[in-house]
């Protein structure tokens with residue numbers, strides 16, 4: 460009853476890849492998409508080989524997601540992890556004790572926290588740089604063991620000149636990792652820009668529905684992929700099959716969600732830029748944004764995270780977050796729903812992030828409804 464899968468031309472647009480990648484073979488009566496399989500152990504084959512054995516090492520639910528994400532990133536290998544932090548930790552696994560890592564001073568705060576932990580336990584030297592300042596990054600790369608880049612940065616939305624800094628790292632033999640969580644592979648493909656490894660918090664846009672915590676690593680290098688997989692098996696920060704099933708289901712609509720969220724974000728950023736109660740807006744779509752030119756060169760979508768500083772400082776920022784009704788005051792980002800938070804409410808956030816910076820994660824709701832709610836929240840403080 461089976462027939463050969465219909466031969467399809469090499470996969471084309473990212474939208475088509477998002478919908479089709481990782482599908483099971485076309486079998487009559489079989490499922491269209493990969494089913495979730497809950498099993499910790501597998502019946503042994505007569506001859507040991509590459510078969511599934513035990514679910515910490517691999518499951519049939521991981522593979523289709525890994526394949527789909529790797530294809531979207533233009534990479535040969537995807538490796539899913541139990542969280543974005545687990546994926547980031549795995550990419551740092553080869554840095555020697557006492558080694559040096561170059562990182563944006565405004566990287567994701569838990570990435571910075573983990574690096575500080577490695578400093579305490581393993582003497583790691585952390586070189587925090589302004590990732591938008593190419594000369595500063597290149598200088599810091601001398602004698603470094605890894606560049607852990609982020610662009611745009613979380614939460615400051617600084618844009619690195621990725622082709623330039625990745626090339627400089629390559630010339631100096633420094634391996635590179637790019638955290639592509641904010642841009643998603645539909646907005647930016649770091650492997651094509653020269654990165655060795657891409658990491659994701661799958662929790663955010665890729666899964667997209669604020670219901671799972673997951674991470675992933677993508678690379679073209681066979682040896683790196685093997686090391687990262689071995690690290691995952693040894694350290695055990697694995698993903699549950701149910702979460703990965705949900706992530707692939709979310710990935711199927713990534714192109715629609717990113718397109719709508721980014722369009723909403725650009726529209727809101729431009730309206731906010733003209734609002735009397737707004738002191739500063741950051742979004743790479745704004746022609747006035749310091750990262751605009753670079754982002755236009757290296758990104759195909761400006762993303763859907765916006766930085767906002769209202770007139771009136773910290774108190775004004777808190778009252779805006781307090782006054783919204785449609786927007787949800789919450790941390791995290793990349794879900795279908797619009798959320799916002801003042802980042803410095805976390806005492807662990809970098810002190811060079813302004814106290815009054817509100818990070819908006821723009822969702823896929825109607826843009827007029829989102830604007831009306833933001834405008835009333837800004838207006839509620841008597842601006």
Ligand SMILES: *Cc1c(COP(=O)(O)O)cnc(C)c1O
Pocket residue numbers: 542543544545567569570609613638640641659660661662663672673674
């Ligand atoms: C959320 C986030 C992470 C961490 O991912 P988790 O899935 O929460 O572990 C890493 N990098 C960036 C840019 C993030 O936004």
